[in-house]
Amino acid sequence: RMPNGLFSGKIITSFAANSTSCVDVKSGKKNYTFLSGAAGVTTTGILYVHIYKDNPFDFKEIYPNIVITNSTGQELKRLKGVSSQGKAWTAGEYWYGSPSPDGSKIVLTGKYVAGSNPFSSNYVAPYPVITVIDLNGNELKQFETDTKFGWGASWLPDGGLIFGAKGGGVNITDKTMSVVTKIYHQPVYEARCSPDGRLIVFAKGTNFYVMDINGQNEKLITANENDISFQNVKFTDVCWSPDSRSIAVCFKNQLGDSYFVALADINGSSFSYLNDSMGQKMILAAPFIGWIK
Numbered sequence: 152r153m154p155n156g157l158f159s160g161k162i163i164t165s166f167a168a169n170s171t172s173c174v175d176v177k178s179g180k181k182n183y184t185f186l187s188g189a190a191g192v193t194t195t196g197i198l199y200v201h202i203y204k205d206n207p208f209d210f211k212e213i214y215p216n217i218v219i220t221n222s223t224g225q226e227l228k229r230l231k232g233v234s235s236q237g238k239a240w241t242a243g244e245y246w247y248g249s250p251s252p253d254g255s256k257i258v259l260t261g262k263y264v265a266g267s268n269p270f271s272s273n274y275v276a277p278y279p280v281i282t283v284i285d286l287n288g289n290e291l292k293q294f295e296t297d298t299k300f301g302w303g304a305s306w307l308p309d310g311g312l313i314f315g316a317k318g319g320g321v322n323i324t325d326k327t328m329s330v331v332t333k334i335y336h337q338p339v340y341e342a343r344c345s346p347d348g349r350l351i352v353f354a355k356g357t358n359f360y361v362m363d364i365n366g367q368n369e370k371l372i373t374a375n376e377n378d379i380s381f382q383n384v385k386f387t388d389v390c391w392s393p394d395s396r397s398i399a400v401c402f403k404n405q406l407g408d409s410y411f412v413a414l415a416d417i418n419g420s421s422f423s424y425l426n427d428s429m430g431q432k433m434i435l436a437a438p439f440i441g442w443i444k
Contacts, residue, residue, distance in 0.1 A: 158414050160392060162399055162425060163197070163441040191306070192393075192443055193254035197222040200248035200257055217248060217257070219286065230288045245282070247303035247439070252310055256291065258283050260303045260314070263293075281314050283328065292328045302341045303388070303439075307364075308348040315342075321353065321366065334366030340386050345395040352398050352417070354386045359398065361417050372398075372417050387438030399425070401440045410435040 191198055201218045217230040245261030262277045281304040283292040296304065297315035304314035310326040319338035324331050335342075335353070342353035350361045352372075362369045387410065388401040400413050411432060412425035427433045 158397055160442055160444050162412060163443060191250040191441065193250050193252055195254040197443065198250040198254055200250055202245055202248055228286050249303065249305045251306050252308055256283055256285055258304045258306065258312060305343055307344045308346060313342055313344050341389045343389050343391060345391045346393055347395040352389055352391065354389065359400065373415055388440050390440050390442045392442050393444050399440055399442050401438055403438060410438055412440060
């Protein structure tokens with residue numbers, strides 16, 4: 152953070168369909184070094200979790216494949232999704248994966264779809280879940296999540312989880328993921344814990360709020376009802392700056408196909424767009440972001 156209040160650091164975000172860029176928040180300079188996918192900063196460095204299908208045009212293929220890479224794009228692990236019985240992660244369709252703070256686990260967000268034949272006697276209708284696996288693909292935990300206000304599960308600094316509560320709201324777990332506590336009871340879009348573990352940022356409507364880790368002391372930090380650029384948007388991701396003082400928001404204008412990133416200080420300053428090196432609003436091709444030093 153610069154003395155004059157300018158944002159500092161780099162936003163990691165997918166800039167094109169097959170590559171991910173690292174964008175300096177001040178200069179807008181891009182450095183293409185990564186595969187596309189969701190990223191997380193761990194004690195072992197930056198890890199990318201890239202979820203894909205063998206054939207993206209085969210709508211019958213629902214079982215995910217996962218590739219984990221480091222910050223240089225080097226492949227560290229590849230997990231092959233195959234059909235299985237029960238509630239295994241390989242019987243799900245997932246769209247978001249986030250590495251744990253120690254880099255040993257991944258939390259996947261999606262839906263359980265095994266036994267998807269509606270005419271089968273043991274048919275179970277698909278329902279939203281988050282699933283935790285280790286880097287060998289072993290399933291560790293699975294939780295039902297929200298059915299309407301779905302958003303990607305992520306990690307608390309101590310290794311616990313934060314995810315959408317069934318019926319709306321915010322759940323967190325302890326570091327063993329054995330105790331689940333509903334800390335907020337209103338429907339929200341996106342919620343992320345700050346790196347220092349003190350605050351949670353979340354979206355309601357077109358506004359962003361912060362609250363304490365226990366769900367208390369809710370505070371409005373942005374008011375965008377009168378901002379025409381926020382009238383027809385869908386928020387797709389939010390992340391914290393490494394110093395826990397600012398947030399970055401990725402959103403999609405529902406009238407188009409482009410994603411944009413905006414930055415805000417949690418003390419209540421207005422959003423400012425992430426611009427490219429030419430000073431123009433940066434247009435992205437994918438909905439997930441991260442913030443590094």
